[in-house]
Structure formats: C-alpha cells, structure tokens
Amino acid sequence: MPERDFDPAPGGWERLPDGGFIELIGPLWRRSVEGRPEFAFLAGERHLNRGGVIHGGMLLTFADHAIGMTCWAENGFKPQVTISLDTQFISAVQAGELAVAECELVRKTRSLLFGRATIRVEDRVCLIAQGVWKVLEQR
Numbered sequence: 813m814p815e816r817d818f819d820p821a822p823g824g825w826e827r828l829p830d831g832g833f834i835e836l837i838g839p840l841w842r843r844s845v846e847g848r849p850e851f852a853f854l855a856g857e858r859h860l861n862r863g864g865v866i867h868g869g870m871l872l873t874f875a876d877h878a879i880g881m882t883c884w885a886e887n888g889f890k891p892q893v894t895i896s897l898d899t900q901f902i903s904a905v906q907a908g909e910l911a912v913a914e915c916e917l918v919r920k921t922r923s924l925l926f927g928r929a930t931i932r933v934e935d936r937v938c939l940i941a942q943g944v945w946k947v948l949e950q951r
Contacts, residue, residue: 825852828881837873842881849885851878851913855905865904866911872899875929875941878913883925883945886917890947892925897943909933923947 820827825841828851834840837859841852853859853874861867876897884892905911912932919926928942 833873834877837870840874840877845914849878849882849915851881851915852910855907855909855911857907860907865906866909868901871901871905871911871931871939872897872941874911875899875913875931875939876943878915878931879927879929879941879943880945882915882917882929883927886920887925887945887947890950892945892947895924895944895946897941899939899941901939902937905931905933905938911938918942 820841824843824845826843828834828838828840828842830838838853843850843852851874855866855870859866859870876894879897880892880894884890910933913929914932915927915929917925917927923946925945925947926942927945928940930937931939931941
C-alpha cells in the first residue's frame with residue numbers, strides 16, 4: 813500500500829506534527845482506542861534495510877517516539893528524555909504494512925516514567941519495547 817493511498821480517516825487516525833527527525837521518517841499517526849494511545853506508521857521503501865524488511869533502527873525510533881509521547885502526555889507535557897529502551901524483535905515488518913504501537917504507562921514517580929509498547933501488524937507481534945523516561949526540571 814503506497815503512502816499516498818493510505819487513508820487514515822476510517823481508522824480514526826490523526827497525523828502527528830512533523831518536525832526535526834520525525835519529518836524524515838514520518839508521517840506518524842495517533843489515535844485512542846478505549847482510552848489507550850496507539851501510534852502508527854505506514855512502512856515504506858525508504859524504511860527498508862538491505863535484507864528487504866523494515867530497518868530495526870526505524871522500529872526502535874518508532875517505539876521510542878510512541879512510548880515517549882505516551883509518557884509525555886502522562887507527565888503533563890513537561891520536557892523529558894529517554895533513559896533506557898529495551899526491545900525484543902519478534903517478527904519483521906514489510907514495506908506496505910501499517911505498524912501499530914499499542915502503548916501504556918506502567919509506573920510514574922515524581923521524576924521517572926516507565927512505559928511499554930507492543931508493535932503489531934494486524935495480529936502479528938513484531939516488537940516489544942519497554943523503557944524509562946526522565947522528567948527534566950523546567951528552567
């Protein structure tokens with residue numbers, strides 16, 4: 813499915829703002845399902861590795877951004893940074909597939925947020941990720 817043919821409206825998706833690095837890999841999409849955030853990207857030719865599947869770095873970036881956005885909303889949109897991101901690659905994502913990250917906040921302290929995501933293509937799990945985000949002091 814070429815990116816120009818992807819119609820996000822029937823699935824309830826809204827486009828995330830582009831800018832900086834995300835503009836290079838996006839567009840990325842967001843929606844809420846039963847109160848839980850989901851993020852998506854349509855895998856394209858430009859995301860492929862030399863093996864012909866979506867590059868692991870793209871999936872890591874997507875997981876970091878999706879969980880980070882979930883934590884950011886939960887911390888009241890205060891500045892934050894990723895401290896750690898652990899991932900397990902389960903199956904490959906192919907060009908033309910819509911990769912969806914189902915995200916959740918696991919735990920929150922005054923200065924740390926713990927989140928996780930499962931990235932799927934339809935019912936196939938492709939990647940599992942969990943990480944820690946540090947809330948920065950505002951100046």
